[in-house]
Amino acid sequence: MKKIMICCTFLSLLFCVGLFGKEEIDDLAMVMAVGVDKAENGEIWVTAQVVRPADARGDAGVGGTEGDPIWTATGEGKTIFEAIRNLARFSSRRIYWGHNAIIVISEEVARDGIVDVIDFFTRNNELRMRTWIVVTEKKANEVVAVKTGLEVIPGRSLDRLFRYSPIVAEAPRTDVMSLSASYIGEHVHPYLAMVRLRSRGVDPENPKEFGSIPQIELSGIAVFRDDQMVGRLNPRESRGFLWFVEDVGNAIIPLSCPDEEGPVSVELRDNRFQLTPNYKNGKVSFIATVETVTDLVELGCPTELEHSEVMEDLESDVAAYIKKDIEVMLEKVQKEFKVDAIKLGRAFQAKYPQYWNDLKDDWDEIFPEIEVKVNVKVELNNPQLLENPTRKGKD
Structure with missing residues (x-):
């Protein structure tokens, strides 16, 4: 009986504590x-x-x-x-x-x-x-x-x-x-x-x-x-920045038709980004490689060119667009802001930990002078729009 009373008292205390700790919405x-x-x-x-x-x-x-x-x-x-x-x-x-x-x-x-x-x-x-x-x-x-x-x-x-x-x-x-x-x-x-x-x-x-x-x-x-x-x-510079820090996602690249006046829209689908540090003769450099598979989602102009030629031109235009985004961003972050917000130091430390201790104290001075080479490879999918353009070409 005594044990039952102790258990009841203990449960009552728990219940009271719960009530006192409760806060109504x-x-x-x-x-x-x-x-x-x-x-x-x-x-x-x-x-x-x-x-x-x-x-x-x-x-x-x-x-x-x-x-x-x-x-x-x-x-x-x-x-x-x-x-x-x-x-x-x-x-x-x-x-x-x-x-x-x-x-x-x-x-x-x-x-x-x-x-x-x-x-x-x-x-x-x-x-x-x-x-x-x-x-x-x-x-x-x-x-x-x-x-x-x-x-x-x-x-x-x-x-x-x-x-x-x-x-x-x-x-x-x-x-x-x-x-x-x-x-x-x-x-x-x-x-x-x-x-x-x-x-x-x-x-x-x-x-x-x-x-x-x-x-x-x-x-x-x-x-x-x-x-x-x-x-x-700005938003376009930010897109160049995002390649270095997170997934770019399904961004849209607005272009013009080759040798024509008219809109083209390309959507990024499958993106890969690789940042490769190099250290040679005491000089730090990087290679930024972008590989993306894209979809042609809008073709608002006529074309009478061969499919392969149009595809190559559009792939080249998309690559140039992405490369410019990154290079303009790098110029601003390195030369104007002079802060390593794109994590080059972290990538260098991961590959060359033996050299990082010698460079880390001077990294803020090294960062603005680092050469970053940008390579972009684009693969364009959905060429069906090229087969039956909405607008007819000139006779």
């Missing part, structure tokens, strides 16, 4: 997106996009009209933590980060340094390490506050924007984990995707006015030296 303000800006007085602004459960009931809440799916508010403080804590002054619920999809940092904050941002969000035990982190050219609060995309919750739309970003291959998929990992290696500088607001959406009440509603779109890459942003790459 109705008590939480679930953040879906957060923006970090710098105020004119030098303090930090943190803007949180919070899901409003009132949307499901049709109720109105503080700062929102009836049925708004989100509530957006900004806290200000000398530190990120103080700014977030100050949100509690007017939030009726505790700020909860477990569902946050994205962290947006303004370029102004990024150029001053993001070490405080990284430190706070990596120490936050509620935040997922797979949370996306990006830079925007202007104010982060504008990106966080805008209602955009196909999803009811804009933060979820931003999350899916990055999940499907390989389709356009114009920005990397950067999250808190990959950013933190970039600081572990020697002479490896981080990079983050960039987003911007652009008038793309069409107002159904005024469809003739194209691009009247602001939408969020990918806009390139922010390159850092340590924790400070030093420059940006």
